[in-house]
Amino acid sequence: MTETMGKVTLASVAALAGVSVPTVSKVVNNRGDVAPATRRRILDALDRAGYLPPGQRRPPVPVAPRTIDVVVDSVTSAYYAEVMDGILECAESGGTEVVLSKMGGHPAEEKAERMRERGRRGLLLVTSRWSSGQIKAIQNRGIAVVVIDPINPSGPGVSSVGATNWAGGKAATEHLLDLGHTRIGFIGGPASAECSQDREHGYGAALLERGIPIVEDYVRAGNFDADTGSEALARLLALDRPPQAVFAASDSIALGVLAHARTRGISVPRDLSVVGFDGTYIGEQAVPQLTTVAQPLKEMGRTAVRALLREMGGDRPEPTRVELATRLIVRSSTAPARNSS
Numbered sequence: 001m002t003e004t005m006g007k008v009t010l011a012s013v014a015a016l017a018g019v020s021v022p023t024v025s026k027v028v029n030n031r032g033d034v035a036p037a038t039r040r041r042i043l044d045a046l047d048r049a050g051y052l053p054p055g056q057r058r059p060p061v062p063v064a065p066r067t068i069d070v071v072v073d074s075v076t077s078a079y080y081a082e083v084m085d086g087i088l089e090c091a092e093s094g095g096t097e098v099v100l101s102k103m104g105g106h107p108a109e110e111k112a113e114r115m116r117e118r119g120r121r122g123l124l125l126v127t128s129r130w131s132s133g134q135i136k137a138i139q140n141r142g143i144a145v146v147v148i149d150p151i152n153p154s155g156p157g158v159s160s161v162g163a164t165n166w167a168g169g170k171a172a173t174e175h176l177l178d179l180g181h182t183r184i185g186f187i188g189g190p191a192s193a194e195c196s197q198d199r200e201h202g203y204g205a206a207l208l209e210r211g212i213p214i215v216e217d218y219v220r221a222g223n224f225d226a227d228t229g230s231e232a233l234a235r236l237l238a239l240d241r242p243p244q245a246v247f248a249a250s251d252s253i254a255l256g257v258l259a260h261a262r263t264r265g266i267s268v269p270r271d272l273s274v275v276g277f278d279g280t281y282i283g284e285q286a287v288p289q290l291t292t293v294a295q296p297l298k299e300m301g302r303t304a305v306r307a308l309l310r311e312m313g314g315d316r317p318e319p320t321r322v323e324l325a326t327r328l329i330v331r332s333s334t335a336p337a338r339n340s341s
Contacts, residue, residue: 008049017045067097068122068308069115077252078280083126086301108134112141122312124304127151144311146304151193161304161322165195168293168326169202172275175328176245177210180337185243187232187253189224199249218243229256244337245273251280254290269335289331296324
């Protein structure tokens with residue numbers, strides 16, 4: 001006989017009946033050496049305490065796992081693959097289920113109502129294009145929201161996770177400057193994307209610190225994809241004084257730069273140095289291998305899940321912006337400028 005009976009202990013029943021623990025044990029085990037009056041008092045205490053014999057106990061009702069919704073803009077890039085790897089890894093370790101969907105044209109309010117109908121209260125947005133008003137509409141319906149690298153500003157009251165984009169952009173540009181490049185182009189993602197803006201600002205800060213003016217014609221914006229890199233490089237090469245080097249705001253953009261350079265017979269890095277941003281596996285597979293600023297993408301996914309689960313649990317002192325450190329990885333797509341020593 002154990003010392004506990006479900007949530008009822010022998011000691012608590014003994015205290016209730018005013019007898020010893022061994023005496024309660026005798027009654028529970030139906031032994032006869034207990035006085036009738038004492039037995040009745042213990043049986044009454046067992047009944048008041050809600051004790052049921054083992055044969056009458058119901059198995060515990062299984063607790064439904066927590067579920068979070070993850071909405072992404074795309075699932076085709078290496079960036080999303082690595083962020084999702086971190087999200088799924090953290091969710092699995094914590095017994096949380098993930099429902100994945102793609103950003104669509106449905107109103108945010110409709111998404112929130114569907115989640116509420118299914119008993120889900122946590123939403124993780126990856127590079128969301130939703131406006132701050134749309135996100136607020138979801139929060140007003142009792143849904144906790146955390147955003148990773150929003151395309152549009154999330155507004156006050158929304159927790160977000162990203163990387164040290166400004167510092168990463170500055171490090172990428174300083175690397176090219178240290179190699180002797182002075183004409184450096186920047187190809188960014190959407191002009192409204194905070195992460196792309198920060199990388200561009202880091203690029204500009206590095207140039208100005210070295211006394212090099214920012215040339216507006218060298219700065220291009222588009223999407224975080226290879227087409228943007230290819231089209232932007234074509235325009236940069238059409239300038240009277242094209243750049244000697246390019247800092248691309250994502251590895252996907254950088255791949256487009258490399259592809260267009262090949263079609264034009266431009267050797268990378270002999271004729272053009274290229275730096276990407278993200279640190280995804282595609283940079284290692286590129287020819288030549290891509291110098292890039294690595295983001296801790298898996299850790300960003302894990303951090304966002306932990307923040308969302310805290311908010312779902314009511315632990316939300318203040319909305320936070322978490323920025324994880326970036327690091328420069330030098331590979332073979334960058335080399336000293338041909339006119340430098």
